[in-house]
Amino acid sequence: MTEQGPQLTALLGVIDRPQAAALEAALAGRSLSVDEAMPLVDAEGVALHALAMTADVLRQRQVGDVVTYVVNRNINFTNICIKHCGFCAFSRLHRSEEGYFLDTEEIVRRATEAHALGATEVCIQAGLPPGLDGDHYIDLCRALKAALPSIHIHAFSPEEVIYGALRSRRPIAEYLVRLREAGLDSLPGTSAEILDDAIREVIAKGRISTQQWVEVITTAHKLGIRTTSTMMYGHIESGADQLRHMAVLRSIQEETGGFTEFVPLSFVYAETPMHLRQSAPGLRRGPSANEIIRTHALARVFLGASFRNIQASWVKDGLKLGQWLLSCGVNDLGGTLINESISTSAGAGHGQFVGPAALRRAIRGAGRIPAERSTLYELRKVFERPEDEVEGPLDRIDDADGAFGTYRALTRSSEHRFIMPRRRRGADSERAEEV
Numbered sequence: 001m002t003e004q005g006p007q008l009t010a011l012l013g014v015i016d017r018p019q020a021a022a023l024e025a026a027l028a029g030r031s032l033s034v035d036e037a038m039p040l041v042d043a044e045g046v047a048l049h050a051l052a053m054t055a056d057v058l059r060q061r062q063v064g065d066v067v068t069y070v071v072n073r074n075i076n077f078t079n080i081c082i083k084h085c086g087f088c089a090f091s092r093l094h095r096s097e098e099g100y101f102l103d104t105e106e107i108v109r110r111a112t113e114a115h116a117l118g119a120t121e122v123c124i125q126a127g128l129p130p131g132l133d134g135d136h137y138i139d140l141c142r143a144l145k146a147a148l149p150s151i152h153i154h155a156f157s158p159e160e161v162i163y164g165a166l167r168s169r170r171p172i173a174e175y176l177v178r179l180r181e182a183g184l185d186s187l188p189g190t191s192a193e194i195l196d197d198a199i200r201e202v203i204a205k206g207r208i209s210t211q212q213w214v215e216v217i218t219t220a221h222k223l224g225i226r227t228t229s230t231m232m233y234g235h236i237e238s239g240a241d242q243l244r245h246m247a248v249l250r251s252i253q254e255e256t257g258g259f260t261e262f263v264p265l266s267f268v269y270a271e272t273p274m275h276l277r278q279s280a281p282g283l284r285r286g287p288s289a290n291e292i293i294r295t296h297a298l299a300r301v302f303l304g305a306s307f308r309n310i311q312a313s314w315v316k317d318g319l320k321l322g323q324w325l326l327s328c329g330v331n332d333l334g335g336t337l338i339n340e341s342i343s344t345s346a347g348a349g350h351g352q353f354v355g356p357a358a359l360r361r362a363i364r365g366a367g368r369i370p371a372e373r374s375t376l377y378e379l380r381k382v383f384e385r386p387e388d389e390v391e392g393p394l395d396r397i398d399d400a401d402g403a404f405g406t407y408r409a410l411t412r413s414s415e416h417r418f419i420m421p422r423r424r425r426g427a428d429s430e431r432a433e434e435v
């Protein structure tokens with residue numbers, strides 16, 4: 001067991017007693033109740049240092065000094081969506097001149113290109129286009145696995161799973177089984193935002209409910225399909241709301257053990273409809289740096305033994321802050337991504353691609369040991385010493401936007417323009433549109 005060290009002991013002696021009591025309980029290996037952890041949601045100054053140091057001790061005990069990343073490619077295959085989430089700058093209405101739709105052939109091409117460059121995972125999420133064939137997600141998995149049997153398909157948010165199930169008129173469990181049989185390997189635990197219906201009503205009216213999100217996730221876990229878990233924070237929610245959100249995730253994890261990781265996702269506000277229209281009272285402009293540190297550290301402290309992996313998102317927070325978060329409870333830097341549309345369209349400025357060597361440099365610069373992992377956190381290669389590292393083909397990409405394309409280019413090009421299904425597929429899809 002890692003000792004907490006004299007600095008942390010000293011800090012625990014000077015901060016507010018309820019905060020110190022919570023951190024001491026966590027260091028003693030106890031799972032904190034929401035009430036016990038509540039004083040930590042406001043931790044600032046010395047208390048924030050104590051929280052981050054506690055998270056670092058717990059991280060070290062739980063997972064040691066290895067920090068992981070995955071080589072993957074994101075494919076957001078359409079920006080057309082029937083929903084109007086206030087935090088989403090990515091989606092377009094189906095009549096928009098900026099609407100695109102990548103067909104299955106193009107998705108397989110992108111996955112094949114990434115696989116040849118070393119990617120082990122494709123992460124596929126998109127808008128909900130009107131008239132989508134209910135079997136589209138299933139056919140897509142089948143085509144990908146036929147072309148690339150070893151690629152890990154990490155795809156479809158709970159929102160998309162429900163959309164596919166609705167469109168194909170099948171229960172969620174049956175739809176998930178069909179996805180798995182077609183080759184789906186795991187689900188992203190996105191579309192969670194904050195699992196509180198009153199908050200969801202303000203930031204994303206019409207979004208799936210908390211109960212629906214939990215149903216998709218727990219059903220997937222019971223079927224043996226692992227998922228990630230996420231939280232979008234820094235908008236209208238409070239620290240207490242964040243804590244209650246994590247409590248929902250923890251109770252699911254204690255029941256199913258199906259989450260691979262937890263990823264706090266900073267709200268990127270600049271281009272979002274709810275910022276531009278001022279439609280959400282009390283809307284913040286994303287979290288401060290202190291809040292980002294506090295949230296990651298609190299995740300390690302509060303989620304406790306049930307969650308091994310806390311990820312920092314370089315897309316949201318940048319690689320430099322991501323590197324610092326490795327000292328605040330984090331043990332994973334996510335993926336190479338290659339293409340990124342959601343945060344980019346909302347105004348994030350951290351790019352869409354970071355190569356494996358750059359991720360390893362950030363990890364080693366934080367005094368930790370880099371390792372490439374699979375989506376499910378099996379270690380593929382641990383780079384104990386710098387001499388173990390060899391540059392791969394992805395590291396030699398100088399101009400990722402030129403090599404792989406961008407969201408902006410997709411919205412401007414006529415090559416992958418979205419066409420309503422009735423024109424694309426004829427009468428069958430027209431009937432499906434009634435769903």
Ligand code: SF4
Nearest residue numbers: 081083085088091127
């Ligand atoms: S978040 Fe997803 S469901 Fe909501 S508008 Fe954007 S693409 Fe559509």
